[in-house]
Amino acid sequence: xxxxxxxxxxxxxxxxxxxxxxxxxxxxxxxxxxxxxxxxxxxxxxxxxxxxxxxxxxxxxxxxxxxxxxxxxxxxxxxxxxxxxxxxxxxxxxxxxxxxxxxxxxxxxxxxxxxxxxxxxxxxxxxxxxxxxxxxxxxxxxxxxxxxxxxxxxxxxxxxxxxxxxxxxxxxxxxxxxxxxxxxxxxxxxxxxxxxxxxxxx
Numbered sequence: 790x791x792x793x794x795x796x797x798x799x800x801x802x803x804x805x806x807x808x809x810x811x812x813x814x815x816x817x818x819x820x821x822x823x824x825x826x827x828x829x830x831x832x833x834x835x836x837x838x839x840x841x842x843x844x845x846x847x848x849x850x851x852x853x854x855x856x857x858x859x860x861x862x863x864x865x866x867x868x869x870x871x872x873x874x875x876x877x878x879x880x881x882x883x884x885x886x887x888x889x890x891x892x893x894x895x896x897x898x899x900x901x902x903x904x905x906x907x908x909x910x911x912x913x914x915x916x917x918x919x920x921x922x923x924x925x926x927x928x929x930x931x932x933x934x935x936x937x938x939x940x941x942x943x944x945x946x947x948x949x950x951x952x953x954x955x956x957x958x959x960x961x962x963x964x965x966x967x968x969x970x971x972x973x974x975x976x977x978x979x980x981x982x983x984x985x986x987x988x989x990x991x
Contacts (some may be wrong), residue, residue: 947973
């Protein structure tokens with residue numbers, strides 16, 4: 790009986806060590822992603838103070854494009870939306886979406902109602918790519934003037950923080966939205982489907 794007891798003890802310690810290792814990797818990745826969103830909020834708050842952004846002057850386009858060029862490795866676009874949910878400007882410039890009413894999108898409705906910053910779930914943009922949008926309210930004086938948004942390719946952000954994690958055996962790692970939508974998993978295609986749907990046969 791002694792060899793079996795020793796084996797069970799080693800097995801339990803190995804599982805516990807592996808579990809602790811995975812938790813540490815997950816916490817590190819989560820911290821990195823949280824830090825990215827904290828910096829994004831600070832950047833949006835800073836940009837929202839410019840009169841050019843508040844009034845959507847021609848100069849605001851230069852501010853937005855310059856900002857995007859600095860962070861282009863981590864962003865898909867930067868977009869200015871008016872108080873009615875209509876796209877005023879986006880960079881990279883895409884004339885076909887300017888003037889589009891996106892007030893039907895849940896996160897746009899939310900910021901119009903609450904006038905508080907909001908992070909969307911993964912959705913398909915007017916520009917035609919899946920993303921997460923971080924919208925920050927813009928005020929001109931005390932008047933709500935719409936929002937400024939960073940469009941964030943979460944699969945790229947996931948790759949940056951999770952891409953190098955090596956999982957033993959048949960383990961998998963996922964970046965999942967609050968609503969359970971699969972955003973990123975190393976070595977798999979981003980599906981924007983519920984993780985429960987994807988794994989129902991697993």
